[in-house]
Amino acid sequence: MGLVVAQQLTGVDDLHYGFWDEGVKPTFTGVIAAQKRYTEQLVDTIKKYSGVPSETRILDVGCGTGLILKELLDMGYAVDGVIPAAYLKKQVDARLEQTTGSYQPKIYECNFEDFPLSDCANQYDIVLYSESYQYISMAAGFPLMKKLLKPDGKVVICDFFKTEHAGDGGPGDGSFGGGFALSDFYTQVDNHGYRILLDNDITRNISPTIAVVDEMLMQRMYPAIQTINAFMETRHPYWTGLITWLLRKRLAKMKFKYFSGYRSQAVFERYKTYHRIVLEMV
Ligand SMILES: C[S@@+](CC[C@H](N)C(=O)[O-])C[C@H]1O[C@@H](n2cnc3c(N)ncnc32)[C@H](O)[C@@H]1O
Secondary structure, eight states: OHHHHHHHHHOOOOOSOOOOOTTOOOOGGGHHHHHHHHHHHHHHHHHHTOOOGGGOEEEEETOTTSHHHHHHHHTTOEEEEEOOOHHHHHHHHHHHTTOOOSSOOOEEOSOGGGOOGGGSTTOEEEEEEESOGGGSOHHHHHHHHHHHEEEEEEEEEEEEEEOTTTTSOOTTTTSSOOOOBHHHHHHHHHHTTEEEEEEEEOHHHHTHHHHHHHHIIIIIIHHHHHHHHHHHHHHOHHHHHHHHHHTHHHHHHHHHHHHSSOOOHHHHHHHEEEEEEEEEEO
């Protein structure tokens, strides 16, 4: 839901953070280029850890609007997608009408946890999670991947995790949700019989996106919301008061999360750590 609203507000189709090379100034207009750079680097990682595209089957878990999926198909990879949201599935289907690749992708409209395994047991060379890893329980995900991957298959993850500071009660703790504790992830990798082939900490290249979003929230959206609120209070004081009271808990939570000034780059860097990871089964 949050992603869909963000997409509608910004008109951006890529539902992931941007990658900012050192020295690139984070600006709102630079976000699209930074998102493309993120994809470029992710695709390079896939190239490095896979064989000939036409012989490489990839499952893009949580494929968003299908941008990365289409790019990989156009490069000749055989890619299927998983997407649990009907609204996004429609966008993926529309995008795929224009693919130049020869592979006919299957797009599964379900949670990854409910993936119809019988369709493709041990078929995939790569299971890809581009900022979708944090949404799927590791207890369900690891065994499922084992059943889907070929014996030498790889898991490619690009996502953020919680640092050891999470839960310390410091300023801004809890203002960014999501992500597994990195230490838990490493433990689960071991416990489920996987080995880490690549682990790049790219937090500093990703966090400038937060600075841009924070500026947009605090400098643009917050004043706009206050203006609308003041207008509503003057025109419809009874209804505005009632709605504000009914939603008070939710509004307080949203205010803390988005408009308290804690959603900053520095807070993100303290509580989250963003990694590009490749795993293989032992
Ligand atoms: C941050 S978006 C990333 C989208 C896309 N991979 C990208 O990089 O632009 C997270 C995606 O994960 C998907 N997702 C959330 N929970 C999921 C689940 N249980 N199984 C599969 N996908 C899920 C969402 O629908 C969304 O498309």
